[in-house]
Amino acid sequence: MNNINLNLLRSLKVLLDECHVSQAANKLNITQSAVSRQLSQLRELFADPLLVRDGNQLIPTPKALQLQAKLEHWFVELDELMVEAEFEPAQWKGEFVLASSDYVAQFILPEIVEAMAVQSPQVSVKYCLWQPDLLSQMAESDIQLASTMSPEPPVGVSSVLIGADYPVVAMHNQHPLAAQAELSVEDLLNFAHIKVIGGGDKDTYIDQALAKLGHQRRIALKVPFFSAAFRSLCLSQHLMVVPEHIASNLQHHYDVVYKRLPVTTPLHKYWLLWHAKYDNQASHQWARNLVHAIMTETSYSIGYDYKS
Template sequence: MMICMLTTHIERADLNLLAPLVALLEERQVSRAASRVGLSQPAMSRALQRLRRLLDDPLLVRDPDGFRLSARAEDIHRQLTTLIPLLETLLSPAEFDPRAATQPVNIAGSDYAVHTYGPAIARLIGTQSPDTAVRFHSWRPDGIADQIRRGAVDLGLFGGHAPDDLNVTRLVTEHFKCVVSEGHPLATRSALTLTDYLGLGHVVVDVADGKQPDIDYRLAELGRPRRAVVTVPYHTAALPMLHGTDLVATLPGRFVEAWVTDSELRLLSAPAEIATMPYRMIWHPAFELDRRHQWLRECVRTAVVDHE
């Protein structure tokens, strides 16, 4: 039995408005949305007006902090989370030649990921696909998983817990290092016990919800949380906070060994209970068999693993 698909509303819509619609709903600001899709600001304003007429809704509503999504726009945004990755797969070429590719690559990760693995990833992609731009994105407040579900990025690099609805593979196992100032009471130690560690004040990197998940969630499971004295948004911001204090920062070893050239800082091994972090690559299952995405995942895997 043949199933007839209804296309009544699609036939009256200009599908060229889909990319501007996604950008407007995610950026919630005309100039940023225009820059994202390569349109001028007047062109994006015209696209917004056409979308408002088509959907019979304002979509973006001004408030004291700028713009917010209307209720209809929020609903459309949720539906696009599923639709966009499927459309990307549907419209991508069956075959993929990286030498002829021009579509930018979008990778999300923390400053640790970009500093530590970004150069190798960019070099390898540039070697294999010279016309492909590599764009690294910082984590959004709503999380790396939602960036992937919305199709805002191709894949993410992270050390947190894996959502069940996304594909994940482990790349490397990272070892944590504790960083203290030269004058710290425990600076001469080679490693910290958990008791020593929990007796200190901590500089915490806000990786997710004000915590470093692979440290703080494990400590919570043990019923022994640490005391956050200073919380910073980036790994690089943690180090200057340590000078002249008795605080400790716990950072990935590959990252911190490249940054700590300062004779006033000391590196110690982290307690065994939080010593390691599985570092992963995460992507939407809609792209599992996509040739371009398979090539990208292999580039990232090779660059990260070879970095060891």
């Protein structure tokens, strides 16, 4: 019984519905001889004649009638299993886990939560601070969607590009370097730096560029939050290397200016990413499309600058 063929059960259902070999063959689109062979297999399988001849008719046995009722119910459930119900955001219940930087949490997450609350009010959103080592844990972790930076599409996960920009150096608007149109490498090294360690890797490019010249920055403060970093920047003569879209947006909230770096660095590329197990999940497709749309439209996101 463990090796029973699904097609054999479907043939049995049609045979019991029709009680006629040729009519069953037509309905199954196979030959009469094939149906007769299947009936022989079924009789052996269930140890019962199933259909007995009475003149020109085939009469189902009591065993066959029991099977017919069960098969009818079973195939209805099977058909329902094979046809997924259309996803309705308003009916979606559960938790959606999103991970990114504290910058996204402060300036973009509220728009995501607002949209979720309107379109899918029964879903709760959980937000985690992204760290690069979480990438290798996407299959096992509860993180369903993340945004981060990476020079190339992240390996081992599905992703879509949100945007790209270059790193710049930010400082208080009263900083000794604030009035200069351009900075030198010496300028960059003469002041200590603040490093934001939450979210994606924002510093490797500048550190690699300086290392090629035989230099290294002095890091005065490492902090996981952009808000704390920018407040500290405004109360010191420190410098901070950040993505340009963040510096551009946060200069409207803090007394800071930013300058181009005096060294050449690659582009920062920003990705929305998820594990491939969610590729075809209807609720995830809807949620990631919603998040992607917001990250494309909101003025605080790299997607807005990239699109523009």
